Amino acid sequence: MSDSETPAARRAADYEGALAGADATVAAFGEGPASPIERLQRFLHAFPIAVPVIVLVASVVLFSLIVGNRFYHPYNLSLVAQQVTIIAIIGIAQTAVILTAGIDLSVGAIMVLTSTVMGRLAVQSGVPAELALLVGLGIGTLCGTINGILITYARLPPFIVTLGTWSVFGALNLWYSASQTIRAQEVAAAAPLLQATGAATSLFGARITAGTVLMLVLALVAGYVLNRTAFGRHVYATGDDPEAAHLSGIDTSRVLIAVYALAGFVAAVGAWALIGRVGAISPTSGSGANLDSITAAVIGGTSLFGGRGSISGTLVGALIVGVFRNGLALGGLDALWQEFAVGILIIAAVGVDQWIRRVAQ
Amino acid sequence: MRTYSSSRVAARATLLASAAAFGLALLAGAPSARAEDVLIGVITKTEANPFFAKIREGATQKAAELGGVTIQSYAGKFDGDNDSQVTAVENLISAGAKGILMVASDTKAIVPVIEKARQAGILVIALDTPLDPANAADATFATDNVKAGELIGQWAAKTVADPANAKVAFLDALENQPTVDAARDQGFMKGFGIDPKDMSRYLDEDDPRIVGHQWGKGSEEGGRTGMELLLQKDPTLSVVYTINEPTAAGAYEALKAAGMEGNVLITSVDGGCPGVQNVKAGVIGATSMQFPLMMASLGVEAIVKFVKTGEKPAPTPGLDFFDTGVKLVTDKPVEGVESITSEEALKLCWG
Numbered sequence: 262m263s264d265s266e267t268p269a270a271r272r273a274a275d276y277e278g279a280l281a282g283a284d285a286t287v288a289a290f291g292e293g294p295a296s297p298i299e300r301l302q303r304f305l306h307a308f309p310i311a312v313p314v315i316v317l318v319a320s321v322v323l324f325s326l327i328v329g330n331r332f333y334h335p336y337n338l339s340l341v342a343q344q345v346t347i348i349a350i351i352g353i354a355q356t357a358v359i360l361t362a363g364i365d366l367s368v369g370a371i372m373v374l375t376s377t378v379m380g381r382l383a384v385q386s387g388v389p390a391e392l393a394l395l396v397g398l399g400i401g402t403l404c405g406t407i408n409g410i411l412i413t414y415a416r417l418p419p420f421i422v423t424l425g426t427w428s429v430f431g432a433l434n435l436w437y438s439a440s441q442t443i444r445a446q447e448v449a450a451a452a453p454l455l456q457a458t459g460a461a462t463s464l465f466g467a468r469i470t471a472g473t474v475l476m477l478v479l480a481l482v483a484g485y486v487l488n489r490t491a492f493g494r495h496v497y498a499t500g501d502d503p504e505a506a507h508l509s510g511i512d513t514s515r516v517l518i519a520v521y522a523l524a525g526f527v528a529a530v531g532a533w534a535l536i537g538r539v540g541a542i543s544p545t546s547g548s549g550a551n552l553d554s555i556t557a558a559v560i561g562g563t564s565l566f567g568g569r570g571s572i573s574g575t576l577v578g579a580l581i582v583g584v585f586r587n588g589l590a591l592g593g594l595d596a597l598w599q600e601f602a603v604g605i606l607i608i609a610a611v612g613v614d615q616w617i618r619r620v621a622q
Numbered sequence: 623m624r625t626y627s628s629s630r631v632a633a634r635a636t637l638l639a640s641a642a643a644f645g646l647a648l649l650a651g652a653p654s655a656r657a658e659d660v661l662i663g664v665i666t667k668t669e670a671n672p673f674f675a676k677i678r679e680g681a682t683q684k685a686a687e688l689g690g691v692t693i694q695s696y697a698g699k700f701d702g703d704n705d706s707q708v709t710a711v712e713n714l715i716s717a718g719a720k721g722i723l724m725v726a727s728d729t730k731a732i733v734p735v736i737e738k739a740r741q742a743g744i745l746v747i748a749l750d751t752p753l754d755p756a757n758a759a760d761a762t763f764a765t766d767n768v769k770a771g772e773l774i775g776q777w778a779a780k781t782v783a784d785p786a787n788a789k790v791a792f793l794d795a796l797e798n799q800p801t802v803d804a805a806r807d808q809g810f811m812k813g814f815g816i817d818p819k820d821m822s823r824y825l826d827e828d829d830p831r832i833v834g835h836q837w838g839k840g841s842e843e844g845g846r847t848g849m850e851l852l853l854q855k856d857p858t859l860s861v862v863y864t865i866n867e868p869t870a871a872g873a874y875e876a877l878k879a880a881g882m883e884g885n886v887l888i889t890s891v892d893g894g895c896p897g898v899q900n901v902k903a904g905v906i907g908a909t910s911m912q913f914p915l916m917m918a919s920l921g922v923e924a925i926v927k928f929v930k931t932g933e934k935p936a937p938t939p940g941l942d943f944f945d946t947g948v949k950l951v952t953d954k955p956v957e958g959v960e961s962i963t964s965e966e967a968l969k970l971c972w973g
Contacts, residue, residue, distance in 0.1 A: 539842045540875040546843040590851045
């Protein structure tokens with residue numbers, strides 16, 4: 262644009278003249294003629310869950326066509342649900358944290374640490390399994406509370422705090438477990454309660470585990486708390502604009518500490534589900550759950566900038582990842598390409614989220 | 623505008639001060655090498671694997687027994703972490719180490735820094751995993767992984783009902799096929815009677831008995847998910863090869879969930895105590911046992927000998943490494959394959 266007679270320059274010279282031919286309407290809400298794309302954009306903005314659900318349904322149909330009845334058989338679909346249970350539970354914790362515009366890189370480490378604590382206490386120290394489970398849940402909550410306190414009172418960024426505690430909790434886990442796995446048979450003999458989340462019933466050929474039910478119950482409770490309670494609205498408000506939330510009388514420090522503490526608690530519940538699924542208690546199982554949980558949340562439409570997203574979205578996001586990994590593996594594709602597909606999904610999910618957001622501007 | 627109240631500033635200062643104090647306390651408590659001691663570095667892949675814990679233990683025990691030897695151990699942060707291992711070697715060179723025992727995470731990428739260490743007069747012994755090329759280290763003390771795989775392959779071929787029509791599933795370690803991973807997998811195929819084609823890599827075979835390969839990262843969780851997928855691919859499978867015993871334990875959980883734990887033979891490699899107990903419990907049909915404690919203590923001995931006499935360790939005749947031995951562990955012995963029982967193995971496990 263070398264021409265000095267740009268529209269902007271002309272407008273600057275003559276404010277009033279620039280209005281000639283402009284729309285005389287002062288303000289309007291979504292009433293003008295909209296193109297189908299704009300209508301779709303508005304629909305998606307009003308129902309953020311729609312995108313991940315559409316992707317999930319499309320991928321199930323796609324893999325059913327490619328792989329055939331080994332894929333869409335109820336048993337296999339329930340298998341996918343089992344395989345994503347851990348990621349979805351940790352994803353619930355992660356979503357609550359991301360809604361506050363934070364991130365929790367330590368959730369996986371908290372889960373592994375608490376599983377080790379539960380196992381060592383119940384199997385090797387003779388503590389009753391019920392008590393060991395409660396101590397584990399307590400330790401998880403404590404770990405989360407430490408994150409929350411460091412973030413609010415020491416005023417450190419969540420990324421840094423949880424990057425640090427990821428290492429700290431991970432090291433404590435290796436130290437406490439002495440890097441040793443507790444065998445599934447030992448757990449079954451000494452503390453069957455810890456494996457209770459692995460119990461399953463058959464339903465029309467599907468295999469539903471207690472862990473999957475636990476995941477759904479947790480999601481319902483978390484969804485209710487976030488959408489229907491004052492605390493939930495405070496979480497969204499704190500993530501959307503902490504200054505505004507603070508000025509409107511929300512104790513944002515307390516909200517943040519509570520959210521990180523709850524994330525730690527949910528991670529410890531995830532540890533229980535992990536023991537049920539794996540059988541054994543291993544100091545390395547589930548250590549990648551932190552990144553997987555962020556993946557599930559992002560694909561499920563939760564914005565990393567805070568204030569926008571939902572638990573149901575994360576649940577669907579985790580299922581999308583599970584369906585891709587299962588479908589591609591049954592289709593005979595290398596694990597390498599499974600990771601490739603998940604990477605593309607993450608980028609596409611954020612791209613779609615940004616596109617929908619433009620409606621609001 | 624954010625403002626800091628004075629109490630927040632105070633809280634922050636206290637935190638920083640206590641963090642600094644904690645750091646100093648750790649430094650003060652760290653063991654310091656006596657100048658006259660022979661310094662030996664032990665570098666393993668991770669802190670998390672009990673196999674590597676046994677290697678550190680073996681080196682430390684031998685050092686205490688010999689006297690005048692200081693062990694400094696390092697580990698990567700995750701399996702495949704080359705950078706931390708490079709840093710560890712550099713630190714050992716500048717600390718004046720006389721020898722390094724190394725379990726390499728990336729057998730190719732570690733070679734340049736190993737060359738630097740050897741130029742500095744350090745004796746480098748690769749433990750467990752040969753470097754690529756193997757002669758980049760002064761010596762390799764390792765399990766014959768091909769033989770370890772071959773033993774369980776032979777056992778499976780003689781144990782399964784109809785080896786010519788058996789369906790075999792593979793639970794390997796990582797997609798990039800580390801040398802150990804490929805050697806065990808291909809050894810199994812050789813032992814079972816599957817043409818492995820190129821012995822240095824899997825996935826190039828075309829035997830219809832192969833159900834498929836999944837990657838379990840050597841963990842229970844990966845073993846379970848991988849087995850679930852392979853079962854979905856072919857529910858009639860009859861034999862499972864697993865890279866190590868945690869993977870085997872995970873595979874068993876998946877088979878149990880599908881009600882197939884009695885119909886499938888599980889084989890594995892490692893010989894860790896939990897793995898041997900799983901052989902005893904009937905979870906694993908047969909496993910090949912290796913001897914990490916011995917690898918490390920022989921390594922320390924070799925370095926001390928080198929410092930005193932300048933003599934370097936020699937490989938086992940016919941191999942390009944020193945074979946630290948492997949034994950088949952099973953409670954269902956078969957004709958023609960030498961094995962020990964789980965009872966005997968429990969006394970030896972990683973001892």
